[in-house]
Amino acid sequence: MKSTKHSIWLSLIFTGVLGICLLAVAVCGPWLLALIGTRFSLGYMPFLRIVLTAYYLCLPFALLAVFVLFALLLRILRGEVFVKANIISISILSWCCIVAAVITFAAAFFYIPFSLMTAAAVFIALILRVIKNVFDTAVSLKAENDLTI
C-alpha cells in the first residue's frame, strides 16, 4: 500500500513536470525555431515549422490531458478508484489521443515521421478505451457489491 502511494506521488510529479515542459516548449517554440534556423541549415526550416504547427495544434488537448490525468491521480490517491468521474477522465484522455492522432495524421502528409506518432496515439487511445470499459464494469460491480448487505 505504501509503495502504491509512492508510485502515485511519483506519477503526480511526472505529470506536473510534463505540464510545465509542455508550456515551456510552447513559450520557447518560436525562439527555438529561430535559433535552429540561424545555427543549422535552413533546409530544416519547413519541417520544423510543420513540427511546431502540429505541436501548437495538439497543445490544448495535451494540456487538457495533463490536467485530467492530474485530477485522476489525485482521486486515486484519495482512494476513489472505481467511481464515475474516473471513467469520464479516462474517456477524455482517450479522446485527446484520438485528436492528437488526427492532427499528426494530417501533419504526416507534410512530414512522414509524424505517422509514427499517429500510430502511437491511436494505440494509446485504443488501450485507454479498453481500460475505460473495464472501469465501467468495475464501477457497476462495486455499486452492486456496496448494496449487497
Place this chain on the structure above:
Amino acid sequence: MKQIIVNLDVMLAKRKMSSGELAERIGITQANLSILKTGKAKAIRFSTLAAICEVLDCQPGDLLEYQ
C-alpha cells in the same frame, strides 16, 4: 413492476427492538441496515438473512415479500 419488499421495520416493531440494537446483534453497520430497510439494497447475503432471522426469531418469508 413487481419487486421484493423488505418488511424489516414491521418485524422490528413486532419484536419491540430498535434498528441500532438489531444492527449491533447481527454485526452490521446501521448504515447498511438502513439500506436494507429502505429497500435500496440490491441483494442480501444468506448469512445476513440467517442472522436477522435468528435475532428476530422469524422466517425469511416474514421479512421478504414479493408484490
